[in-house]
Structures are given as structure tokens and as C-alpha cells.
Amino acid sequence: MAYEALYTRGRPKTLSQLVGQEHISNALARAISSNRLSHAYLLVGTRGTGKTSTARLLSKAMNCERVHDAQTSGRALDRKEIPCNKCDSCQNFDSSPDNVEFDAASNRSVEDVTRLLSTAYLAPLRARVKTFIIDEVHMLSFEAVNSILKLIEEPPPNVAFFLATTELNKVPMTIRSRCQVLNFRLIPQTTIAPYLLTLARRLKVTLHEDAAKKIARLAEGSMRDALTYLDQCYAMSDKEITLDNVNETLGLISDENLDDIISAVKAKDRAAVGKAITRAFRSGLAANVIAESLITRLRDIEFDMLDRNEKNFAELDKIIDALRTATGEMYGSGIPDIILEMALMKLVAPVQNFVATPLPVVQTSAPSKNLDEGRKIFYDVVNFLSAEDRTVTATTDAAAVTNFADDTLTLVFRSDALANVFKKNQRQFEQAAAQVAGRAIKFSVVVDVNLPPPVLNKMSEPYRSNLVGAMKIFNATDATKVSD
Numbered sequence: 275m276a277y278e279a280l281y282t283r284g285r286p287k288t289l290s291q292l293v294g295q296e297h298i299s300n301a302l303a304r305a306i307s308s309n310r311l312s313h314a315y316l317l318v319g320t321r322g323t324g325k326t327s328t329a330r331l332l333s334k335a336m337n338c339e340r341v342h343d344a345q346t347s348g349r350a351l352d353r354k355e356i357p358c359n360k361c362d363s364c365q366n367f368d369s370s371p372d373n374v375e376f377d378a379a380s381n382r383s384v385e386d387v388t389r390l391l392s393t394a395y396l397a398p399l400r401a402r403v404k405t406f407i408i409d410e411v412h413m414l415s416f417e418a419v420n421s422i423l424k425l426i427e428e429p430p431p432n433v434a435f436f437l438a439t440t441e442l443n444k445v446p447m448t449i450r451s452r453c454q455v456l457n458f459r460l461i462p463q464t465t466i467a468p469y470l471l472t473l474a475r476r477l478k479v480t481l482h483e484d485a486a487k488k489i490a491r492l493a494e495g496s497m498r499d500a501l502t503y504l505d506q507c508y509a510m511s512d513k514e515i516t517l518d519n520v521n522e523t524l525g526l527i528s529d530e531n532l533d534d535i536i537s538a539v540k541a542k543d544r545a546a547v548g549k550a551i552t553r554a555f556r557s558g559l560a561a562n563v564i565a566e567s568l569i570t571r572l573r574d575i576e577f578d579m580l581d582r583n584e585k586n587f588a589e590l591d592k593i594i595d596a597l598r599t600a601t602g603e604m605y606g607s608g609i610p611d612i613i614l615e616m617a618l619m620k621l622v623a624p625v626q627n628f629v630a631t632p633l634p635v636v637q638t639s640a641p642s643k644n645l646d647e648g649r650k651i652f653y654d655v656v657n658f659l660s661a662e663d664r665t666v667t668a669t670t671d672a673a674a675v676t677n678f679a680d681d682t683l684t685l686v687f688r689s690d691a692l693a694n695v696f697k698k699n700q701r702q703f704e705q706a707a708a709q710v711a712g713r714a715i716k717f718s719v720v721v722d723v724n725l726p727p728p729v730l731n732k733m734s735e736p737y738r739s740n741l742v743g744a745m746k747i748f749n750a751t752d753a754t755k756v757s758d
Contacts, residue, residue: 280505281498284473285327290353292331293469293497294461295324302328302456303353306335309345312454314426314435316411318442319458322498326409328456329436331356333373333405336434337363342402363401372401379410384417391422395430403432411437412444419446426452460495463487469497470504480514488520491570527557527564532571535618539593544622551615561610565601565617569594596621648678652685654710655703670696682716683707693719 286292289299305311315332317325335341338357344350357364367373376390391406398404408414408422426435426449437453439445467483467490474481481504489507493500503524507515510523521528531554538546554564572594576587600617604610652675673696677684687693696703700717707715 279502280473280508281322281501284497284501286324286331287359288354289331289335289356292324292328294465295328295458298328298456298458299353302332303351303356306341306356307344307351311336311434313429313433314453315437316442316445316450316453316455317436317438317458318440318455320440320460320495322493322496322500323458323461324497325438325458326407328458329407329438330367332436333403333407333434334359334364334367336403336405337367337370337372337401339363366400370401372398372404373407374405375407375409377409378418379413382413382415382418384415384421387414387418387421391425394425394433398432403434405434405436407436407438409438410440411449412439412441419449423448423452461493461497462495463490463493466490466493466497466500470500473501473504474508474515477508478513479508479511482514482516484517485515485520488517488526492524492526525557525559527554527559527567529571531557532568535568536572536575536593539618539621540589542622544619547618547622548615551618555611561614562601562604565597565604565614569597569601572597593621644678645675648683649675651678651707651711651715652683655706658706658710659702677718681714682718684718684720686720686722688721688723690721693721 289303292299311332315329317329319325334357339361340358341351341356344355359365363370374390374393378387381387381390394404394406396404414422422435425433429435435453437445437449442450442455467486470486470489471481471483474486485507489500489503492503503520504515507520507523511519518528520526531550534550535547535554538550551564555561559567572590576590579585579587596617600613603613607613652670656670673692674686675683676686685696687696697719700719703717704715707717
């Protein structure tokens with residue numbers, strides 16, 4: 275016999291086994307006991323929360339002989355008795371021609387629905403009530419929906435409909451208004467994990483508690499997903515399922531690796547962050563998966579801190595915000611790994627904005643008698659260095675020599691930024707000046723925001739005044755272009 279998946283073996287057999295949906299099972303148990311069941315139900319909820327299983331239970335209960343006897347005698351029924359699973363009707367339910375299950379996702383045309391419902395007006399062959407379970411009803415075409423509308427509005431005797439959907443907003447209001455709506459909730463992790471531990475004991479498998487919690491968190495409220503994950507781990511394990519088994523089987527990053535990354539970030543250790551994130555990438559996981567795993571781990575840490583009445587979440591919140599931003603940047607990017615690495619590195623050592631130390635703004639001094647000699651030395655140095663590397667002398671085009679005395683050459687710039695760039699290469703200029711002049715030459719750097727463009731400094735009067743006037747007339751800022 276072929277292996278049966280856990281999510282089918284673990285399906286509830288009675289209303290009491292409907293895990294995480296007690297509000298529905300209790301209400302249905304009361305309705306069945308008092309024989310006040312509706313002819314049409316709309317079961318709404320996300321995947322794996324028990325919609326189809328509940329529809330099957332209700333369909334069974336409507337035809338269960340023991341349930342019918344209890345209703346006739348007026349005896350209250352317990353959820354464990356609904357249905358009994360012992361009478362002929364319950365045992366033959368899966369093969370009964372009076373129980374019809376239909377997948378609207380793959381049979382959505384009006385012809386498919388008409389063919390399905392063609393027997394609705396015929397009396398049940400064996401059962402008391404003929405039941406139709408239509409899954410993913412929101413996938414039906416407009417015409418197909420209209421074809422079942424009349425049946426639901428005025429149903430034949432002994433016919434019941436169970437419509438299941440994951441998207442209530444796509445179900446027409448004409449259908450919704452004629453059905454009793456059962457809203458299925460996401461199943462909490464605190465409910466899924468104990469159920470998995472109980473199921474593992476039935477399978478004679480040792481499931482560690484931390485492994486059960488990890489599976490429950492991955493399921494995101496879906497019991498079917500949780501059973502599928504457990505089934506996968508069960509198939510790959512040897513009678514014991516540990517947290518490492520879960521991580522390895524499902525291709526997840528270990529909590530230990532995540533904790534190493536978080537600890538390194540909190541310790542401001544750039545090298546440790548690099549090693550930890552590299553180890554995470556070696557697991558073969560995508561950068562966005564690692565980032566999301568980190569966010570989930572940080573969330574778990576914060577909740578553990580709440581349990582210990584700790585309230586200092588500022589640092590963890592900062593890491594979470596940075597990871598959330600990085601995750602958004604990764605989508606559509608060709609370098610998601612680098613985005614994650616840089617986000618973590620910035621948390622370790624934030625990039626400091628460069629703020630240049632402002633140089634004192636001084637007024638230029640009057641030209642000295644040695645100014646021509648100073649200018650010659652300066653431009654010879656510029657030509658000498660330009661032959662080796664033009665980038666070193668790029669800023670000198672905006673400089674002006676205003677004084678040369680005691681072997682100190684005064685160089686003036688119009689902004690702090692240009693002056694600071696020159697100061698980075700000042701030693702190189704002074705070494706070149708010593709070779710050109712044959713003696714040690716020093717540079718004094720000052721800033722004059724009113725410094726005219728260099729081309730004006732080289733002009734004598736009245737040419738200089740004429741060029742300034744021309745610049746004003748043409749509203750020009752480049753004296754070189756105007757002079758040309």
C-alpha cells in the first residue's frame with residue numbers, strides 16, 4: 275500500500291479533533307444537536323485551516339445514523355460523537371454516490387457546474403441528505419455562479435451545499451447572502467506545536483519541542499503546512515527529529531548562525547559580522563531569506579525579553595528597521611548579498627559624513643615684489659606634477675598665488691572644499707617645489723570667497739576691468755570663455 279501523507283492521516287475524524295477552530299466546532303455541535311443545520315454553508319479562511327475537513331465532517335454528520343437517533347430522541351450530542359464514524363453511512367462515506375466533491379479551480383465553466391448539479395433534483399440513493407462540497411468556489415466563472423444560484427436559493431429537498439473559498443471578496447454577494455458563513459481563523463503557533471508533539475508520539479517518533487515550535491512558526495497558521503513540514507522531516511529522520519534536522523531538511527539557517535550575526539552586530543565587531551554572514555551564505559540560502567530569518571529571530575528575542583520584563587529594545591529595533599529596509603531594496607536588485615552585507619556593516623560602524631574643517635577666511639594681502647617669482651615656481655611645479663598625474667593638479671586651476679615671501683608661497687582658493695583637497699597633496703607639491711627652485715619652498719593655504727577667477731588675476735589693467743564688465747553684461751561665470 276502506498277504511503278499516506280500526514281496531512282491526510284491527520285485529518286479530523288470528529289468535530290472535537292478540529293484543531294484551532296473551537297468557535298466553529300462548538301457552534302456546529304449545538305446546531306447539529308438541535309437539528310438546526312442550514313442547507314448551504316460558505317466556509318472562508320486561508321489555506322490549511324480546516325475548511326474542506328469541516329465540510330466533510332458536516333456532510334457525514336447529516337447522514338450519521340447515531341446523530342439522527344440522538345436528534346430524534348432529543349439527546350444532546352458531544353463534539354466527540356459528531357460524527358460517530360461507526361455506522362454504515364459514516365464508514366461508506368468516501369464511496370457514497372450521494373457525497374459529491376468538486377474542485378472549482380479546475381472545473382470552472384458553466385458546463386462543468388451544470389453536469390455536476392444535474393443530479394441535485396434526484397433523490398439520494400443511499401444517504402439521507404445529498405451533499406455537494408465545492409472547493410475554491412471563487413474560481414467559478416460568472417455564468418457558473420449564476421447556474422448554482424437558483425439551487426442555493428430554492429434547494430431541492432434533502433440537498434446541502436458546502437462552498438469553500440480562500441478569497442471571500444471574490445464570492446458574489448448573491449451567494450454570500452444565501453449561505454451561513456463560517457470564518458476560519460489562522461491557527462496559533464501555541465496550538466500547532468502541541469498538536470505536532472502529540473501526533474509524533476502516535477507515530478512513535480521523538481520530536482523535540484524546539485523543533486515543533488520551529489515547524490509551527492514556519493506554517494504561518496496553516497495546520498496542513500505544519501503537517502507537510504513534519505512529514506518531510508519524518509521521512510528524512512531516524513525516529514528522532516531535532517531542530518538541526520528541521521533546519522537541514524527544510525533548508526533553513528540555524529538559530530546558532532543567526533545568533534552569531536546578531537551578537538557580532540551588537541558587539542560592533544566588523545570582522546565577526548563578515549565571518550558570520552559568509553557562513554550564512556555558504557548554506558546556499560538567498561539574501562532575502564537570511565534577512566527575513568534574522569528579523570524573525572530578533573522578534574523571538576524581543577518576546578523572550580518581554581517574558582523577563584526587560585524593556586530595552588532600542589538596539590534590536592534599530593537592527594530590525596535596517597534589515598526591513600535592506601529587504602525592500604533587495605527585490606529587483608542584482609546584488610542582494612551585498613545589500614545585506616552593507617546593511618549589517620553600517621550597523622556595526624555607521625558611515626560618518628565628511629565635514630571639512632573650515633579654514634579661516636582671510637583677505638588677500640597686497641602683491642609682493644617677489645610675486646612673479648612665486649607664480650613662476652608654482653606653475654613650474656604644476657607642469658612638473660601634471661606630467662606624472664594630472665589628477666594631483668586638478669584643483670590648482672581654481673587657485674591663485676597672492677604672495678611669496680621668506681620662501682613661503684601663499685595659495686588662495688575660493689572654497690573650503692577646494693582648499694582641503696589641495697592640502698591632502700600639499701607635501702607632494704612642496705617636494706616638487708624644492709626640486710624646481712633648488713631650495714625648500716613652503717605653501718600657505720587660505721580661503722577667500724571673493725577671489726576672482728584665476729584668469730582675472732593674471733590680467734593687468736585696464737583689461738581686467740573690461741573683462742569683469744563683460745562678464746556682468748553677459749551674466750557669465752566663466753571668465754575664460756568670455757575672454758576667448
